[in-house]
Amino acid sequence: MMKEAEKEAMRIGVNFRVRELKKEIDELVDKEYRMWFQRSKALWAANGDKNSKFFHCRATQRKRKNSILKIHKADGEWSLDMEQVTEALITYFKELVFKSKFFLDCSILEASNSYSGSYAWHSILKGWDILLKGARWRVGSEESISVWLDAWLPSLEHPRIQSYIVEGFKDIKVKDLIDPETRNWDDNLIQGLFNNQEVNLIKSIPLCPTPIADTLTWPFNALGSYTVKSGCKFLAKDELHNQSPTHSNQNNDLWKLIWGLEVLNKIKNFVWRSSKDAIPVRKNLKKRKILNDDKCKQCGQDEESVLHAIWECSKLSPIWDAIPEFACHQSRSFADIKDLLLYVSNAGSKVDLLAVIMWNIWYHRNQLRLNKDNPISQVIQTSQQCLLEYQKENRVQRTQMDTPAPTRVAWHPLPDGCVKINFNGPTFKDINKAGLGIIIRDGFGQVLTSLSKQIQLPYSLDG
Numbered sequence: 001m002m003k004e005a006e007k008e009a010m011r012i013g014v015n016f017r018v019r020e021l022k023k024e025i026d027e028l029v030d031k032e033y034r035m036w037f038q039r040s041k042a043l044w045a046a047n048g049d050k051n052s053k054f055f056h057c058r059a060t061q062r063k064r065k066n067s068i069l070k071i072h073k074a075d076g077e078w079s080l081d082m083e084q085v086t087e088a089l090i091t092y093f094k095e096l097v098f099k100s101k102f103f104l105d106c107s108i109l110e111a112s113n114s115y116s117g118s119y120a121w122h123s124i125l126k127g128w129d130i131l132l133k134g135a136r137w138r139v140g141s142e143e144s145i146s147v148w149l150d151a152w153l154p155s156l157e158h159p160r161i162q163s164y165i166v167e168g169f170k171d172i173k174v175k176d177l178i179d180p181e182t183r184n185w186d187d188n189l190i191q192g193l194f195n196n197q198e199v200n201l202i203k204s205i206p207l208c209p210t211p212i213a214d215t216l217t218w219p220f221n222a223l224g225s226y227t228v229k230s231g232c233k234f235l236a237k238d239e240l241h242n243q244s245p246t247h248s249n250q251n252n253d254l255w256k257l258i259w260g261l262e263v264l265n266k267i268k269n270f271v272w273r274s275s276k277d278a279i280p281v282r283k284n285l286k287k288r289k290i291l292n293d294d295k296c297k298q299c300g301q302d303e304e305s306v307l308h309a310i311w312e313c314s315k316l317s318p319i320w321d322a323i324p325e326f327a328c329h330q331s332r333s334f335a336d337i338k339d340l341l342l343y344v345s346n347a348g349s350k351v352d353l354l355a356v357i358m359w360n361i362w363y364h365r366n367q368l369r370l371n372k373d374n375p376i377s378q379v380i381q382t383s384q385q386c387l388l389e390y391q392k393e394n395r396v397q398r399t400q401m402d403t404p405a406p407t408r409v410a411w412h413p414l415p416d417g418c419v420k421i422n423f424n425g426p427t428f429k430d431i432n433k434a435g436l437g438i439i440i441r442d443g444f445g446q447v448l449t450s451l452s453k454q455i456q457l458p459y460s461l462d463g
């Protein structure tokens with residue numbers, strides 16, 4: 001039952017049933033242990049002290065019971081050879097350890113121990129989710145891998161078959177894709193069922209000539225076993241993969257939209273934080289265990305999420321419904337603030353006004369929280385005025401900035417009969433000297449005469 005539950009969990013990515021079964025097993029193991037413990041005590045109390053023969057008989061029996069003289073091997077045969085027994089035992093425990101890497105057995109032991117064990121158990125359950133995402137089936141010859149549901153392709157991005165299920169082939173197993181005689185992939189069948197990329201991936205899976213078991217492996221380290229380090233690397237890669245181009249493009253658009261708004265920086269900042277779900281609405285405070293109740297105090301109906309506090313709350317209808325540009329308030333529902341902003345922007349409506357009203361609504365909400373009087377009817381007027389003033393001020397500044405700087409005076413030929421005299425007199429205090437330079441040019445720029453002379457720095461300049 002446990003094996004089936006684990007397989008199902010691998011498929012659907014939910015391990016609730018597995019957890020339930022583990023808890024049950026855990027309790028049974030505990031009960032059994034206590035039962036045997038009590039029984040041994042009772043027997044000892046009843047018979048142990050009375051006669052030593054009983055004690056010795058029990059000990060011999062127990063030794064006989066605990067000694068392993070033969071073993072039932074994986075291939076179904078019994079073995080009496082001690083070497084084979086040892087080998088079978090080692091293999092068995094290796095598999096057990098492998099399983100423990102998938103948090104099956106060791107976690108139960110830890111869970112039953114103590115509080116710290118229980119903490120470890122919870123941590124392991126978190127690790128389990130990563131395993132469900134990352135573990136892959138290594139194709140053997142059993143019937144355990146489902147073609148359409150399990151992760152068995154040697155690809156990190158698409159470990160499951162993406163092609164549509166072909167009618168009549170819904171329940172086939174990976175084993176059915178292998179020619180039983182040649183132990184090679186059945187080319188015709190594969191090409192008929194999957195797309196070219198998948199066909200190539202499948203053909204790249206080596207098949208063992210002798211039957212072996214289908215095994216779950218962790219493909220992110222060389223040994224195929226899970227380690228915390230490889231788990232972390234896998235998560236990082238997975239996150240990067242999930243940041244699809246569409247998603248990051250949307251973020252870029254949003255970033256540009258918000259920081260390009262013609263509103264005060266504090267408003268841009270607020271809108272950005274709202275779009276990132278990073279303002280202290282009751283839902284977020286409950287998540288951080290600061291509040292127990294996340295219900296909106298204004299309408300008393302829904303949980304106070306960011307979108308609710310700023311847009312959806314029924315108490316805000318007099319604001320949003322009064323502005324024709326935001327008719328979408330009644331006609332559409334949005335997933336979050338980001339969704340709302342992008343929609344309003346794409347519809348060509350006034351995102352600036354939206355942003356200022358959002359800020360004023362939040363301000364209004366906070367004032368009410370502090371029991372300060374702040375009539376909601378003033379929100380629109382205050383916002384429009386605030387926006388107008390800012391944009392007016394901004395335009396004045398921009399006009400000033402846009403006024404071209406005075407252009408440099410160009411040289412023009414001098415009127416006839418005039419000359420131009422340039423002179424300079426630098427001082428060099430370190431050598432106590434000064435220079436004199438004079439140049440006289442005519443109307444065409446031709447030098448008529450020039451003078452350059454080094455003189456002793458006049459004393460008057462020393463002071």
Ligand SMILES: [Zn+2]
Pocket residue numbers: 296297298299300301302308312313314315
């Ligand atoms: Zn509300």
